[in-house]
Amino acid sequence: MKRVFILILFFLYSLALVSTVQSAIYKFVDEQGVIHFTDVVPSGVDYEVVRPDRSSFNKDSSLAESLSSYIDRICRKYSVDPELVKKIIKVESGWNPYAVSKKGALGLMQLMPETLKQFGVINPFDPYENIKAGVRYLRYLIDRFEGDLRLALAAYNAGPTTVDRYSGVPPYNETRQYIKTILYRYNKKTISNSKKRTQKIYRIYLDDGTVMFTNTSVYLRDLSSF
Template sequence: MDLSGVRHIQARIADIQERFGIPGGVPGLDFDNVLNKAMHKGEKPGQAAQKEEAAAAAAVEAAGAGTGAEKQQEARAPREVKLTGYAPHTKGGGILLSDASLSQMVKAASEKYQVDPKLVSAVAEVESGGNQGAESPAGAIGVMQLMPDTAASLGVNPYDKQQNIEGGARYLRQMLDSFGGDVKKAVAAYNAGPNAVKKYDGVPPYPETQNYVDKVLDLYR
């Protein structure tokens, strides 16, 4: 039986293990036992060594792939977008307003009307995702989805992004004042109107409004 080829393979395995710090010992220290086990199982020594080499190579590949795999997983994971001057949100997918100028408009409008910027941000995300070009089938316009009549009563042009956001923040301020600072009722009123909230003394039993309130509050909290 010519073992020279087997010994050569065994030496390569030992070198791989030693260079990459793979646990389990160096085959050269225990190769006779490997040969004996292989013969007892009816395997040729070369087959046993090849299996051991394959196992060592797999271990090397796994050890070397760790960092790359972690980077790929990190790249696939959703990244949280943080608005300047805003507390980050971790629930509900996070704030989507990634445009720096838009975030500044939200901040300015929030300060002007003394509304928590996190609340304005949450409403803006749920309403339009921060998209000024969004328009609902009912005719709501822009970032915070102002109806034309509401925008007119607030004295803003809903097609102007900054004015639209200011109008939304001002309307939120009005709803907060109407309901004694109750954020849940104010958010419900933003969606369904204050009369509906007063009628039911809380969130109206409309699936759309209930879902809307849940989404906004998940982002806000």
């Protein structure tokens, strides 16, 4: 059986967050079984459009609402709080399933090509594939950093090897602000009359030893707060 690899091909203008009106993403498979994504119409091969024009993207909350139950189900399977995943999606892509970052991160959860390959993603712009891989990746990072949510988020943003190299959160403004933003939203902090009200995040140890983070009482069992 051929091993299937993913090759992402983009011109510079498509490596920005999806802001171009004229481009679509085309998918084709070459003779070696390599899957290509490109913003140029392929010639001489069969292809399919996997990202429609920008005009077909609905910016309202309908996508978040329609994916909510799926996120809940996948998160329960991998013992990740769905509220955390939803906050990550909001910060990473603003619920745009066709988002492409300047660094080449793709889709709702802004996964890099090597991460997509690691978790067997065929179409990074498919919300279901992207979310499932993103949740699995987040679970992997939480486990790798022994339940330290700050380090897991730092690794999600800057890469796990970068966190290893600095033995902690790297001194990058982007990464530090990313952690602050995610935790702020996840904590559901509100500012009223210059006062902050913080909802606790709970660390839960499941029967199989898995560490889970949540800010909702539905999971409260054998927990500690921080």
